[in-house]
Amino acid sequence: MIASADITTYLASPKLADAGYLLSAVLFILGIKGMTHPRTAVRGNLLGAVGMLIAVLVTVVRLGLLPVGLAGGAMAIGAAIGWVLAVRVQMTEMPQLVALFNGFGGAASLLVAGADIAQRESLVTVVEKVADKVQPVAPNFALLAAGAAGLIGAVTLTGSLIAAGKLQGIRLVDRKPPAGMQFVSGVLAVSSLVLLGLMVAGYAWAFWVLVGVAAVLGITLVQPIGGADMPVVISLLNSYSGLAAAAAGFLIQNNVLIIAGSLVGASGLILTNIMCKAMNRSLANVVFGKLEPSAEGPSADEVYEGKIKATSPEEVAMLLDGAQHVVIVPGYGMAVAQCQHTVRELADELENRGATVEYAIHPVAGRMPGHMNVLLAEADVPYDKLKTMEEMNPEFSQVDVAIVLGANDVVNPVANTDPTSPIAGMPILEVDKARTVVVIKRSLSPGFAGIPNPLFAADNCLMLFGDGKKAMVDLVAAVNEN
Structure with missing residues (x-):
């Protein structure tokens, strides 16, 4: 029989601890590698979590600083808090x-x-x-x-x-x-x-x-x-x-x-x-520094007055009826409205009618890196339909309809045209080159840069005002009826 003291001594040995730490390090690296692609992101996250669990257990056993019951209780409390946060x-x-x-x-x-x-x-x-x-x-x-x-x-x-x-x-x-x-x-x-x-x-x-x-x-x-x-x-x-x-x-x-x-x-x-x-x-x-509009920049009235063309879900549905190439540009408005599932419904319906539907993702769309990718993955949007800015910009001139959902600064053309603008030189999604642009937005309020967006007043742009989710639900209904 092996005494419990012998087992404790063996578990606390430096060689076993180093082996456990090495395994944790390998799992951390594999976890980060897995999170570079949506298909392997969940597995990567789990690998990283397992690596951290091993590291904590090895440290507690190696140093013997806490009774096992106390250490286990602390870990259980932390896991419970993490679970509640993840769910709620x-x-x-x-x-x-x-x-x-x-x-x-x-x-x-x-x-x-x-x-x-x-x-x-x-x-x-x-x-x-x-x-x-x-x-x-x-x-x-x-x-x-x-x-x-x-x-x-x-x-x-x-x-x-x-x-x-x-x-x-x-x-x-x-x-x-x-x-x-x-x-x-x-x-x-x-x-x-x-x-x-x-x-x-x-x-x-x-x-x-x-x-x-x-x-x-x-x-x-x-x-x-x-x-x-x-x-x-x-x-x-x-x-x-x-x-x-x-x-x-x-x-x-x-x-x-x-x-x-x-x-x-x-x-x-x-x-x-x-x-x-x-x-x-x-x-x-x-x-x-801060993104702030310059005093010399045009006001919203100068950019928008008499040029905004409001539209309706029924009119957009008629536009989509003959479209062969549709690109959806999600922004923070989609995250607020939580309408990614409705966006997927619209894309599925258009694809069933023979259209090609893609998603153009700007690197800083939303409020954290990969925000839009996570939302669309939650709606089971195939990853190969998510296009980067570099992939999508050369194609916009061949796009029949570009649907901008809650994005603002990342599609503002003044980044390319006005060197005095606070976003001058910022790479944008060049949706203004599409044949028709439909912007779904609550109002003409500016983005974080605080400047008006001439895209909204462009000849090829239609504004569908309203809550993102309601607008998408109405648009899906209009497409189905059409």
């Missing part, structure tokens, strides 16, 4: 949830660093971990890693809370910032670096001051940024949470935490760069 949060609120998750990641790294600081016997020595199972690290490097985790983690936490609040429309955080906010951010950033230097010099007490300063810095950095840039900010904060986790991993010498944090940090930076290119803006412009 609407797809339109998913960007807010992602922002909160980023904040939780930063908070976790911050707590790990704080716990390490609290264990110190002096300012320049590191307490050995439980039963000498983790070798102590050099004091100065440990303080540097703790300071980095605290600094980045605190910025990520408060910045993510502000981002989530702005997306949710909470007035307290969504109002215009006071003058001089960027100057305050600069002062706080310099102060954070000074405090980090004090930590490296051996003053561990500076950690707690650093965390407080960094928490305020996260607020002052994100609060002035406009709603149009929130997808980029969320991606950047996601990268921050990974960097904070990697710093915490160096602090406690946990290989899987270093690997996972590096993966998240690198992928977040790559995604941020892709999104900045899709908006034709630099990261510095996103962080320190």
